[in-house]
Amino acid sequence: MSLTNATPLEVAQAARLGSRKLAVLSTKERNAALTAIHKALAEGKDEVLAANVKDLEAAEKAAADGKLSQSLVKRLDLGKKGKYEDMLQGILDVRDLEDPINKITARTLLDTDLTLERVTCPIGVLLIIFEARPEVIANISALALKSGNAAILKGGKESVFSFQAISRIISRALSTTAVPSDCLQLVETHDVIKDLLMLDQYIDLCIPRGGNKLVRTVKDNTAIPVLGHADGICCIYLRADCAVDMAVKVIVDAKCSYPAGCNAVEQLLVDEDALSTVLPAVATALLEKGVTLCCDEPSLSALKGKLDQHSIPLLQEATEEDYSTEFLDLKLAIKTIRPTPSSTSPNTELSPLETAITHINTHSSHHTDCILTTSASTAEAFIAGVDSSSVYWNTSTRMADGQRYGFGTEVGISTNKIHSRGPVGLDGLTIYKWVIRGNGQVSAEYGAGGKQWKHEKLAVGDEEWTARNEEEREALRKFREGKKAE
């Protein structure tokens, strides 16, 4: 990890060269580097915490001057009970995941002695821009090295002393391993970001980890592909047939369990015939948690008649903007769903389900959207029709998370329409190459009048042990039944 005064171009070129050396290291060598980083950071705890105190002092001063929020100051504190140990454990957790590279994911016999393979490999050089939390640097370094990628890291200025200490230690640790130190480059000044974003010939993927503003700025200023999401405007569509207790449980979790999360619900769409049946209990539960409800006219009228007078201050009239806003707060926009005229076919009407789907495809941020209903056919039509990275039936939008999906880790959540979508695990930091091994075959030999392609799909990994026909399935079925009976 370099702490020199290198130019952005030098940083990117060094990372690129390093990335090619890293890409050919074995699983064992990459894992050994993570073990070494873990050990060095465990031993260097005092050094890091001393640096962290300097960041904290500066932050407290800035907070006292009103230039920084107290919640940000808290997030900077690496000395908080268990935080440093969690950071250390995270490195080992990533190390112990399955290696995402050098996996053969397809194999085709093109012709005798001519085999095509698709093999996963690292993307190359990542540019990762993140906000204050200092422990993120250890997590990101682990993810990058595990997946064989070099990374250029730019952290928030509030953690500069902590970053310096951590990167010094990581750099020392790497010098004892097969991973070149150039594979992790920390850049410290904010003004280099613009230059780095221009270097698309050396940097393959940019991952901004932070708020809406950071992501938008990055997207608008680079030709490098960007992985991430700007907004998390999630919707829940409540049908009248949903049981009241399930509606209350799911919507309260989606709004209140972590309102600042990108997967928190921001809009509740309610069928007209649920306004006076299911909605009042949902609203009551949310109001009890202190949630402000921004309602359209029909839902406001329905609720006003049903709720205690003391709840009324938290009931507001919604503005049009509320249906395009990520509140990140105890606030929820409510919209009534009625059949609407079709915008494309005159004299036809969209059903409530179609109206809700159209609203979501237009107003949500394509992150995570959910339907609450007992009807499987309605749910399946919703799942097919909604164009979002995660679409749920009868569960909370807060499920959208790499740990909850079972990935073991999370690189981020993507609302992109290519490469990786939804919670992104280590796989999202890989691509593949096509490999052909032959013995002198050439293209002109094949085709009309010449040799014919075999194009025979070959087994990959465990597929070798997949029953190939009904007879083999029957044999496997019988064996399984015999084992069960034993």
Added chain:
Amino acid sequence: MSLTNATPLEVAQAARLGSRKLAVLSTKERNAALTAIHKALAEGKDEVLAANVKDLEAAEKAAADGKLSQSLVKRLDLGKKGKYEDMLQGILDVRDLEDPINKITARTLLDTDLTLERVTCPIGVLLIIFEARPEVIANISALALKSGNAAILKGGKESVFSFQAISRIISRALSTTAVPSDCLQLVETHDVIKDLLMLDQYIDLCIPRGGNKLVRTVKDNTAIPVLGHADGICCIYLRADCAVDMAVKVIVDAKCSYPAGCNAVEQLLVDEDALSTVLPAVATALLEKGVTLCCDEPSLSALKGKLDQHSIPLLQEATEEDYSTEFLDLKLAIKTIRPTPSSTSPNTELSPLETAITHINTHSSHHTDCILTTSASTAEAFIAGVDSSSVYWNTSTRMADGQRYGFGTEVGISTNKIHSRGPVGLDGLTIYKWVIRGNGQVSAEYGAGGKQWKHEKLAVGDEEWTARNEEEREALRKFREGKKAE
């Protein structure tokens, strides 16, 4: 397919709305639309060819004025024997491929009655910009509809009458099917491209199909992800242990079977000790085919002593630029590979293999590169070290092609580092969504002191019949041996 005077914004919005209707159609409905398009274009052959004659007349005139090449005029001609029928057959070929969408590619049991699935789906709206050849519009329309994507199509101005006729017929055909006509939008004037490239909120992927200049212009002017390749600078690395006849066969195919192809070889890297053994026969064969050889000093000296005097005019001294040029012609740059000092570690030397890999990673366009050698260990080190979308051992770079890879069709060839790399089949026009079906589970129930995640991988499709443990493998093995013995 609209032929109105809609603005770029209206075109993109209509395509987006259409795309959501198309995305939920069944395989049968999408295939029926392709059948209808095929039938209509077969019946409308006279109408299309009459329009094509108008394009040809204008092109002949432009060629006579020196404004257009004769080879371009030839490519415009849809009346050439078999060309129209090939175009029609191409539509049916795409129709009959496996449906790339609605495939479940992963399934996890998160908890009892809480299942996560990854399901393939269309990307959304494609913007496809292509050059003159008029039959491409039918091929692209078929690829887009088969994969459930709407497409905005912009063809070269030389084929305008042919495009209009084909799109009129496709539009009429679609009006009898479940696919909304808005899903295929033809734009006719060049000046709208710039506006369309700004509409990244409606257009999800841009595919420029044409030369280097088109691709670069598109990449430099849009925030929409671009799928494709600007250059095809492919390299072959010839080791001294390669048999002479194999070297001749592979290199002649790679250079001469279609020099204008992006997968034709442009650079031959030759180990020093192959200069006087393998290279002369290769050079003789290439010179006989009329290939100009741009040689560095050592290869030029080696060849001058060995070749007939009459070949000498085709031997040239290479310039530095030759090693960064896509010739697309009967021209090949030759470079001698010797050990070189390492740029990163002082007092160490790169081996010839490392030197060749470094040259390729710096000078090739990451499209397709090849090594010719009898040594498996050298070949595997080359395959691991070269950062290109296709890497070959002992076969021609011309193998890089979707048909040859067995995809049945080709969307294009990508040198991107994310999403799709190498020859791109229909899968490259898809992404996935994550679907969870639950019965009211919420995030706050899980974790410390609460419910535990199961995270059990469930079988997908044929995986159900994969032997799950060594006992089942043994049973399957025995059954297979028994069948063989029968």
